[in-house]
Amino acid sequence: MWWSYEDVQEQKKRIQREIAKRKKRGEKFEVLAAPPGQKKLCATFWGQAWCKNLESYQQYESRLPRGRSYLRQGNVHNLEIEAGQLSAVVAGSELYDTSIYIQPLPKKQWQQIVKAGAGQVGSMLDLLAGKLGDGLMRLLTDPQDGLFPKPKEIRFDCSCPDHADMCKHVSAVLYGVGVLLDTRPELLFTLRGVDQAELLSNASSAAITDLSANAGDLADGRR
Numbered sequence: 001m002w003w004s005y006e007d008v009q010e011q012k013k014r015i016q017r018e019i020a021k022r023k024k025r026g027e028k029f030e031v032l033a034a035p036p037g038q039k040k041l042c043a044t045f046w047g048q049a050w051c052k053n054l055e056s057y058q059q060y061e062s063r064l065p066r067g068r069s070y071l072r073q074g075n076v077h078n079l080e081i082e083a084g085q086l087s088a089v090v091a092g093s094e095l096y097d098t099s100i101y102i103q104p105l106p107k108k109q110w111q112q113i114v115k116a117g118a119g120q121v122g123s124m125l126d127l128l129a130g131k132l133g134d135g136l137m138r139l140l141t142d143p144q145d146g147l148f149p150k151p152k153e154i155r156f157d158c159s160c161p162d163h164a165d166m167c168k169h170v171s172a173v174l175y176g177v178g179v180l181l182d183t184r185p186e187l188l189f190t191l192r193g194v195d196q197a198e199l200l201s202n203a204s205s206a207a208i209t210d211l212s213a214n215a216g217d218l219a220d221g222r223r
């Protein structure tokens, strides 16, 4: 690399100024905080399973380490997850808009999962905490039949000039999903366009509804 340490520092400052300017204009800039250095990137079952799956795809291998350090350095902002789509703004030499499109889970595949999970998922809390029986766990994380997207179901788009198949910004955002799943595991189901409540037996989903109704009442101070 031909640039010096100062150049990198200068670049960081320039980007920070650009972010400050955009914030002043009312734009949202929320950093996705990730553990720095050598610490484990994800702490929970779903976060770790997402990253493990990502790392199992050989075609992504060469781009993943740069993306991971980009994320750890706090370069990923405004990560949003919706059905079939991720978006974020990643700070590199400039601020880049990154979008990742993920096909919904094929209906048949989801039905298989629901069928296999019948009577096995104790509660929504257990599901989101990954407290599941070995068999169901194996199915949910199976590279072929599980919940995670396969490379052929993933398309990406980044405003950076890197024409490689996957740039480091896309890779940083993909890792960012793992970090976000640590606190909001339900977003994995949102992303794949399925309703996780279908994994619960009717009795337990009713229990959850009661629970949230109670929580709402408590929050309102009516009890």
Ligand SMILES: [Zn+2]
Pocket (backbone or CB within 6 Å): 096, 158, 159, 160, 161, 162, 167, 168, 169, 170
């Ligand atoms: Zn890029």
